[in-house]
Amino acid sequence: MENTMRSLIDRLGRFWSGRRAGRRATTLSLRPGHPVHQVSVAGDLNGWSYFGHPLQRSANGTWTITLDLAPGTYRYRFLIDNCVWVLDPDADAVSNADGGYDSVLTVESERPAPPVTDSASLAQELYA
Numbered sequence: 052m053e054n055t056m057r058s059l060i061d062r063l064g065r066f067w068s069g070r071r072a073g074r075r076a077t078t079l080s081l082r083p084g085h086p087v088h089q090v091s092v093a094g095d096l097n098g099w100s101y102f103g104h105p106l107q108r109s110a111n112g113t114w115t116i117t118l119d120l121a122p123g124t125y126r127y128r129f130l131i132d133n134c135v136w137v138l139d140p141d142a143d144a145v146s147n148a149d150g151g152y153d154s155v156l157t158v159e160s161e162r163p164a165p166p167v168t169d170s171a172s173l174a175q176e177l178y179a
Contacts, residue, residue: 073122075158079129080115081106081139087131090114094127094153101130122160126153 079092090106096118097103106114106129114129126147128136138144139154147153 073160074119075122075160076117077120077156077158078115078117079106079127079139079156080113080141081129081137082111082113083131083137086112087114089132091130092116092118092127093130095125096120096127096156101133120156120158122158125156125158127156128153 081090083090090108091102092104092106093099093101104116104118106116108114126145128138130136136151138152139156142154142156144152145155
């Protein structure tokens with residue numbers, strides 16, 4: 052029974068890690084110059100859904116969200132109080148098909164860690 056459970060847990064772990072493979076935790080933030088009630092992000096990263104990704108307000112007035120994104124380039128904007136679109140002041144901006152601008156975020160892929168065969172080989176590499 053214990054071996055069966057261990058096998059199941061191993062298989063589930065491989066399944067979930069495969070689903071997240073290559074994705075990166077990416078934080079977006081905005082500090083509006085005036086008090087606001089809510090901020091959300093919409094863009095390529097969520098099908099331009101206005102309400103799918105609300106940001107959380109911190110005590111210092113900064114709004115943030117951390118998203119799990121695959122490597123690639125994403126266009127997005129922040130929506131303040133469901134009525135005002137703003138660009139991310141910390142990101143580059145590009146023109147869009149509607150004659151306006153979108154912020155741009157590029158998520159880089161992770162570099163794979165170099166293979167390590169055993170601790171003796173690692174010690175030789177570190178102290179050579």
